[in-house]
Amino acid sequence: MTSVRVFQFRMLLPLLAVAAVAVGLPLFYALYLSLTDFSLTQQGPAEFVGADNYVSSLTNDGLWGAIGTTATYVLIAVSFETVLGLLIALSLQKQKWARDITRAMLLAPMFITPIAVGLTFRFLLNDQLGAIPQLLRSLGVSYDFLGSGNALFTLAMIDVWQWTPFMVLLLLAGLESIPQQPMEAARVDGAGAFYIFRRITLPLLVPVLSVAILLRSLDALKVFEYVYATTRGGPGTETETIQYFTYQTGIQFFRLGEASSMAFILLAIVLPLIIFLFRRLDRSAHR
């Protein structure tokens, strides 16, 4: 090996060593668990059961329900976040007065621990003690935020409150890094603001927009804290998301083998998204 290669290897070694213990080892152990009937409450060694866990997970209606619920949640939350995030980023880009403080305050929610956000909204939306239902009642409106039919949408709106700032952050950066000349040329030619946005700004923003949507979707898929803080999966199983369902299988029922197989099924579903994100980011970073 040449000295350059030795140097590169030595510099990578600490990362590879820590990653092997913190990611590699548990990943392979999870694969092993998913092929056994391991349970925390069971006496004696776990037995190898082959693909049994995968078969029972894949035929488990609860898991498919949770996958559907999670997909609906991600779709609602990320759509709202994209539209609102784009509108806020466009507004902030033009804003001059009290610029830095407005930006800092609007971005604050994304740094709050999600369990605190979940509990705050549980409090605000509480039927008797909450400010929002009381405000609505004084307007003559009665709406059960966490009731049947509404709960999943409410959870998605909590996600929107916390994570629209993330969209704003990335889209604002995207807006400020795209060249201004095409917009100015179009303006000189008499094009309207909406036309310029739709035909020039938006196409230039697509790379950043797609990265932001992918990152948000991958993160929203892991939703757990809001469910844990507010509905615990209810009413019925309406808000049972995949992360919550896996948690219940593993922790409340101690069936770690089955829970691990569910985690790998989830991984198989998100892997294409991760690959797509990587190709997007790697291409623009290493031009």
Place this chain on the structure above:
Amino acid sequence: MTNARILGSLRNAFLFFALITVLFPIVWVALASFKTAPQLNDPSLLFFEPSLLNWRFVFEAGILEAAGRSALVAGITVTISAIAGSGAAYVISQYKAGGAATRFGILAAQVLPPAVLVFPFLTLAYVLRVNDTLLPLIFAHLSFVLPVVTWFLIGFFDSVPKSLEEQARVDGFTRFKAFLLVVLPQVYPGLGAAIIFGFTLSWNDMFYGLILTPSRSAILPVAIAGFNTFRGVELGSMSAAILVAVIPVVIASFFIQKRLVQGISGGAVKY
């Protein structure tokens, strides 16, 4: 009024509405933390004599100890991540070391669903008899903090010209000394942002904590969740506990917002 002026006022009204939406819940929780139980029954109460009962209660319930454990876990996690991540990020960025497979691994580990890794950590903790201690939690947090910090640093090293290292080598530095003494100081602002962001990620995580340290060594987010079930919902003390968790990271976040974008996108989006 011209069209531009109308659009301008609409824009300001929209931003004002967004700001109110963001601030309302935060202000609400801050107010509630100073209310007594009877005052909490009236959500419309805005002016009242502040009481410190809730704050005293959460301090006596050990919220500072939980915060200390969270800070310890986050501190150790982010220190290991910064040391292991900066060297690796440097050779990945400047020497293209490790290839696409390494870069993909780093990105994939950041977005890996925690449900995949948590059960092995739990089982191994039981086998090694370190369950309900901070040790397995530190490893669990390393699984996402290390890749995020490394990914951030790759983005920052990408903006350092390769000629800087070459010049240092001409001046007689070894490769390692050129990295440590010449190139690394160039990315100190980025390293600082990565450390604060990594700390925030560990500090805010509840999922691993809930499963790996549910009781004796409960970290802050788990302790906050505890107020939810303890003798019904203790709204006042829960609000005080929430503020203990939120205030430090929100203040710290103000200093790194400008560098976050470059970090999150690994240099793909510049700000």
